Amino acid sequence: MSLAQKYSKEVKQILSKYPPEGKRSAMMPLLFLAQREEGYITKSAMQDIAQMLDVTETEVAGVVGFYTLYHEEKAGKYRIQVCTDLPCALRGAEKFMDDLCGNLGIKVGETTSDGVVTVEAVTCLAACDKAPMFQTQGPEGIKYHENMTVDKTVELINSLKNVAEASK
Amino acid sequence: MSHILLRHREIPDINQLSVYKKNGGFAAFKNAVMKMKPNEVTDVVKNSGLRGRGGAGFPTGMKWSFIDNKNWPHYVVANADESEPGTFKDREIMEGNPFQFLEGLAIGCYAVGANAAYVYLRGEFWELGSSLDEKIAEMEEAGFLGDKLFGTEYSLRIYTHLGAGAYICGEETALLESLEGKRGQPRVRPPFPPAVGLYGKPTIINNVETFTNVPMIMANGAEWHKSIGTTDSPGVKIFSLSGRVRKPGNYELPLGTTFRELIYTHGGGVQDSRKVKAIMPAGASSSLILVDDDKILDTPMDYASVRTLKADLGSASIIVVDDTVSMDWLVNKTVHFFKHESCGKCTPCREGTYWMSRISERIHDGAATRADVDLLLNVAKQMQGKCLCALGEFSTMAVVSGIERFRKDFDNAVKA
Structure with a gap:
């Protein structure tokens, strides 16, 4: 099923935000839509979007490759994206990252063996006063988790595992 | 108020x-x-x-x-x-x-x-x-x-x-x-x-x-x-205070409030009562203000006054750096940020941030020599004034001010 068929209501609503001459503006919201279910954007979804917006597939792929929140490869169901940028690092983010990875037994960029969580390091998320912090990117969108400890994070990961298990 | x-x-x-x-x-x-x-x-x-x-x-x-x-x-x-x-x-x-x-x-x-x-x-x-x-x-x-x-x-x-x-x-x-x-x-x-x-x-x-x-x-x-703020910079500004302070957060204050008032009165002072070593008033895009004299903290935070410290107020994101931090580490952080965020359109920024990150990484790893510090400074200066937008220029700020104002930190990190 094409993206337009699958999410007809959302696609219509997205296109209505932009003037006809600015149809291409729907590119980014459509890419988020294409990513919703699997957590990454497939080639066929890119083809759908190219067709909808009268642009080439290469142009769509160029946009996908440019922005860090779009993914072309499957990872864990949830991406835990820890800010390790300067302000957070001054407040212990690097140690938090090391401890978290140690606890999960994975390295930065890797996925837990059950496929639920991938841990990634990202640049500033505009929450510098609430470090250590991270966002989770998953099927429900993006959510911030601030003033975190490893214990609180493990608790969160366990609840995400339960959600993932229940949705199987 | x-x-x-x-x-x-x-x-x-x-x-x-x-x-x-x-x-x-x-x-x-x-x-x-x-x-x-x-x-x-x-x-x-x-x-x-x-x-x-x-x-x-x-x-x-x-x-x-x-x-x-x-x-x-x-x-x-x-x-x-x-x-x-x-x-x-x-x-x-x-x-x-x-x-x-x-x-x-x-x-x-x-x-x-x-x-x-x-x-x-x-x-x-x-x-x-x-x-x-x-x-x-x-x-x-x-x-x-x-x-x-x-x-x-x-x-x-x-x-x-x-x-x-x-x-x-x-x-x-x-x-x-x-x-x-x-x-x-x-x-x-x-x-x-x-x-x-x-x-x-x-x-x-x-x-x-x-x-x-x-x-x-x-x-x-x-x-x-x-009637609020200064003649040159009227109104209030939200100062985002972060880094090594006891109470980081947003503080809405008239433009022209001093660094001291923000850091000590509102921000509760420096963590572990350490000394302020440097201030980045415009986030990672800042020149590093060298705080070698306590009086610097009495500088008013408005557009013109911050410029007298050879830095810019920018978006007023005040990152406080204490004396536990070595500037080679800090510069390595900012350089990696800009390398990651460079859009790749213009050559000086795309190549410059790449080479700066290679050299700063080497310095931070202790694998560099003094000549590499000079090389890093040289690359940063060559980028200045040549980039298509401000990002490229910003990427050089902490590098140039860091090396020029905190050279010792870099020399300590490299082999003689």
Whole structure:
């Protein structure tokens, strides 16, 4: 099923935000839509979007490759994206990252063996006063988790595992 | 003094439309649309001396007056891409006091004759995007947005648009490219957006905090605004305080407040009572202010005074660095940030940030020699003045000031 068929209501609503001459503006919201279910954007979804917006597939792929929140490869169901940028690092983010990875037994960029969580390091998320912090990117969108400890994070990961298990 | 921007700190539930209205909300917008000509609104903002709060400090009213009235339609875009390391003020405004921001945006639209506006939010502000969509829908229902507002011929709609993780999209022409569904790469300027902007049409782009100032200026007048802050930098500013302080957070203070007052009175002082070694007043894009004399902390934080310390106030994201931090580590951090965020369009930035990160990594790993420190400084200086947009220039700030003002830290990190 094409993206337009699958999410007809959302696609219509997205296109209505932009003037006809600015149809291409729907590119980014459509890419988020294409990513919703699997957590990454497939080639066929890119083809759908190219067709909808009268642009080439290469142009769509160029946009996908440019922005860090779009993914072309499957990872864990949830991406835990820890800010390790300067302000957070001054407040212990690097140690938090090391401890978290140690606890999960994975390295930065890797996925837990059950496929639920991938841990990634990202640049500033505009929450510098609430470090250590991270966002989770998953099927429900993006959510911030601030003033975190490893214990609180493990608790969160366990609840995400339960959600993932229940949705199987 | 009660807050002008962060009013949610005193008024509970001001993020609810009924509460915002009860506290004078939308009176300024209604008054502007019903009783003022668009250029009269621009004149009030011009006379208030309000300067853009996104970092460049450009006079807001003057920017609005640049809109090309021979080319239509016009657009207004709110820059809510807030991505500068150390900056987290716009998020608090939009969460705590969203209607004041949206009213300011609406007033800006009326002033330049725009019937459509976009709020460009960084994609990470996903939840905020949904909540703003709800606020916008409430405004439509209440008759503050839509067709023929307040019985006049003026119509306005506001839409949110999510980015997808790219610091460069805070640069206004990269933002426009991104909003048009392209890679966020800056345009060659001129032409500037008030002449050729979104979809090739005249466009005004302002930061969230800038718009949030506007309703109170319209309600209280230009003179009232000028009575706060300094002559050169009137009004209040939200200082995002982070780094090694006891109480990091947003502090709304008059422009011209000293570093000392922010760090010690409001921020509770430095963690573990250490000494301030350096201050980055404009986030990762800052030159490092060397605090080798305690008196430096008495410098007022306004655009002109910060410049006397060979740095810029920028978006006023004050990162405090204490004497436990070695600058080779810090510079390695900022350089990696800019290398990651360089859009790749112009060669000096794309190649320069790449080579700076290679060298700074080597220095930080202890595998470099003194000549590498000179090489790093040399690469940074070669980039200056040659990049297409400010990002490339910003990437060199901490490098050049770090090496020039804290050379010892680098020499200690390398082999003799």
